[in-house]
Amino acid sequence: MPEAAIIDGKAFAARLRQTIAAEVAALKAEHGLTPGLAVVLVGEDPASQVYVRSKGEQTLEAGMHSETHRLPADTSQAELLALVERLNSDPAVHGVLVQFPVPDHISQAAVVAAISPDKDVDGLTVANAGRLASGLPALTPCTPTGCMMLLRDQLGELSGKSAVVIGRSNLMGKPMAQLLLAADCTVTIAHSRTKDLPAVVREADIVVAAVGRPQMVKADWVKPGAVVIDVGINRIPKDDGKTRLVGDVAFDEVKAVASAITPVPGGVGPMTIACLLANTVLAAKRLNGIGE
Numbered sequence: 001m002p003e004a005a006i007i008d009g010k011a012f013a014a015r016l017r018q019t020i021a022a023e024v025a026a027l028k029a030e031h032g033l034t035p036g037l038a039v040v041l042v043g044e045d046p047a048s049q050v051y052v053r054s055k056g057e058q059t060l061e062a063g064m065h066s067e068t069h070r071l072p073a074d075t076s077q078a079e080l081l082a083l084v085e086r087l088n089s090d091p092a093v094h095g096v097l098v099q100f101p102v103p104d105h106i107s108q109a110a111v112v113a114a115i116s117p118d119k120d121v122d123g124l125t126v127a128n129a130g131r132l133a134s135g136l137p138a139l140t141p142c143t144p145t146g147c148m149m150l151l152r153d154q155l156g157e158l159s160g161k162s163a164v165v166i167g168r169s170n171l172m173g174k175p176m177a178q179l180l181l182a183a184d185c186t187v188t189i190a191h192s193r194t195k196d197l198p199a200v201v202r203e204a205d206i207v208v209a210a211v212g213r214p215q216m217v218k219a220d221w222v223k224p225g226a227v228v229i230d231v232g233i234n235r236i237p238k239d240d241g242k243t244r245l246v247g248d249v250a251f252d253e254v255k256a257v258a259s260a261i262t263p264v265p266g267g268v269g270p271m272t273i274a275c276l277l278a279n280t281v282l283a284a285k286r287l288n289g290i291g292e
Contacts, residue, residue, distance in 0.1 A: 004258040013270035035284035036065030043073035088116040095121035095280035121279040144176040146271025159184035167210035209248035219253040
């Protein structure tokens with residue numbers, strides 16, 4: 001069997017950002033509307049700082065309005081919620097994103113609940129989760145949305161495919177399953193308590209791994225010819241004392257079995273920010289009554 005096609009998320013995301021930039025230019029020219037994204041960062045988490053900087057840069061590159069609000073780690077929950085409320089009512093802002101994790105004294109659930117569902121470009125509010133589950137128009141979480149784009153690009157029609165999602169988080173596993181279900185896949189959500197996980201995964205035409213455990217999914221878990229989407233980002237030590245990034249899938253062995261697979265890095269990761277920009281444009285259009 002030939003080795004798997006490597007799904008190039010970086011190239012796909014670059015094309016998507018070009019499409020978004022063209023759409024932003026059209027919104028400005030035809031409606032005088034500049035989509036705007038506000039990102040809020042509380043504290044000094046190094047990974048979050050990298051993400052936030054990258055989000056800001058890509059927002060500006062697409063011709064959008066970008067705001068970054070950096071707050072000290074000792075910011076109170078009340079102060080953060082007051083800022084979210086201001087952004088909710090700011091007509092120049094169409095997407096509000098609070099970068100997680102937040103410091104321990106702030107409730108993540110309270111922050112999510114404070115964001116207007118119409119501006120919830122992370123797709124995390126109960127309203128958007130419920131709309132997605134009910135088959136209504138919703139702002140959907142960026143990473144699962146990006147995974148669906150890569151799957152459709154690879155497979156075309158997904159109807160009737162058997163899909164296994166490993167992981168059940170609100171940010172990834174659950175919305176991924178809902179999106180696959182909406183595409184008429186037969187979906188199994190597997191997790192840490194699943195009995196005989198390898199046997200469950202082996203049934204799938206589509207495997208989405210999102211558990212945060214380095215190289216957990218092995219070649220003998222994967223049905224020959226399956227498409228494997230690896231959402232994991234894990235740092236593991238190298239022999240020279242440095243670290244390297246790996247996914248939740250044992251890439252080198254699984255690529256000999258799968259028909260297509262996303263690498264880490266360079267697979268799903270670049271899609272997340274591109275889909276965030278797409279969600280912001282979508283929110284701007286909906287908030288201004290412009291047809292999709």
